[in-house]
Amino acid sequence: xxxxxxxxxxxxxxxxxxxxxxxxxxxxxxxxYTHDISCDGVFMESQNLQTHQQHLxxxxxxxxxxxxxxxxxxxxxxxxxxxxxMHTMANGIGVCIFYSRLSLTDQNSIAMILESGSDxx
Numbered sequence: 001x002x003x004x005x006x007x008x009x010x011x012x013x014x015x016x017x018x019x020x021x022x023x024x025x026x027x028x029x030x031x032x033y034t035h036d037i038s039c040d041g042v043f044m045e046s047q048n049l050q051t052h053q054q055h056l057x058x059x060x061x062x063x064x065x066x067x068x069x070x071x072x073x074x075x076x077x078x079x080x081x082x083x084x085x086m087h088t089m090a091n092g093i094g095v096c097i098f099y100s101r102l103s104l105t106d107q108n109s110i111a112m113i114l115e116s117g118s119d120x121x
Contacts, residue, residue: 013038014114020044022083022093024064028056034068035092039110040099042066042083045092058085058093066095070113079109 013036021031022044032046044066066083069076082098099107 013041013043014117016113016117018113019069021067022046022058022064022095023067024058024062024085026056026058026062026064028058028062030058030093032092037110037114039097039114041086041094041096042068043092043094058088060085060087066097068113070109072109072112077109079106079113081106081110 016034016037018034018037019031020034020042021029023029030044030046032044035043035045062085064083064085066081068079068081070079071077082101083095084098085093086096087094099110102110
């Protein structure tokens with residue numbers, strides 16, 4: 001009998017599609033969309049992940065800034081979150097966000113995004 005995989009995440013994920021970009025300390029900048037979001041992580045899908053040269057591809061442990069684009073009170077807004085790459089796949093990147101380093105306002109923005117899907121009040 002096969003073992004069922006255990007989800008070790010602290011927070012529940014929610015499928016939310018937001019435009020975003022990732023700027024790594026290595027200088028690499030990638031554009032894409034979120035696939036799912038939780039309080040401590042984001043899976044970002046990116047079409048151009050496979051086109052990067054091998055030495056420029058993101059690697060587990062790389063640190064950077066993830067910028068999420070969402071609506072706040074019906075108007076476009078952005079949220080910048082420090083992050084670390086946890087895993088890479090052919091179609092995207094899983095990042096751990098530094099939630100505890102965010103201001104209370106930014107933590108509330110993430111909570112509203114998770115609650116509403118993107119239209120944070």
